[in-house]
Amino acid sequence: MSKFSDFLNPVSAVEERDVYVSDRFVRRNEKGEIMVDEDGKPVLRPFRIRSITQEENTSLVKACTTVYRDKTGQKVSEFDRIKYSQMMVVAGTIDPDFKSKEICDGLGVVSPNLAPGKMLFAGEYQKLADAIADASGINDDLEEAAKN
Secondary structure: OOOOHHHHOOOOOOOEEEEOOOOOOEOEOOOOOEOEOOOOOEOEOOEEEEOOOHHHHHHHHHHOEEEEEOOOOOEEEEEOHHHHHHHHHHHHEEEOOOOOHHHHHHHOOOOHHHHHHHHOOHHHHHHHHHHHHHHOOOOHHHHHHHHO
């Protein structure tokens, strides 16, 4: 076995997990009635998320970066953080599938990138984005630096 086999065959290439971003999203039965647990509390509906690979992240960063020349002819690049956040949330959310026509039509948006912002409150959106970043290891360095 090559000494690189541990790196070429990771245990899991993509991590998936459930995240509860709000108590507004509850499970419903076939009749559309809210399902309750044995204590009579609504059963919450989690969002299913996945980690983003660095290859995917690079594509997102490129799609969110505009390069142009300013008045002096200098090359300038601008990174659109809002667009990046939108694209990361869409790419990292499995369920609900923000790319689905049904979700986009139901929310009245043309672009899947607008669906999470239309569906979620600001805090809910942030919880979802943070969970995807955390699953992808993006927040690890920031949290460690803040502790030191």
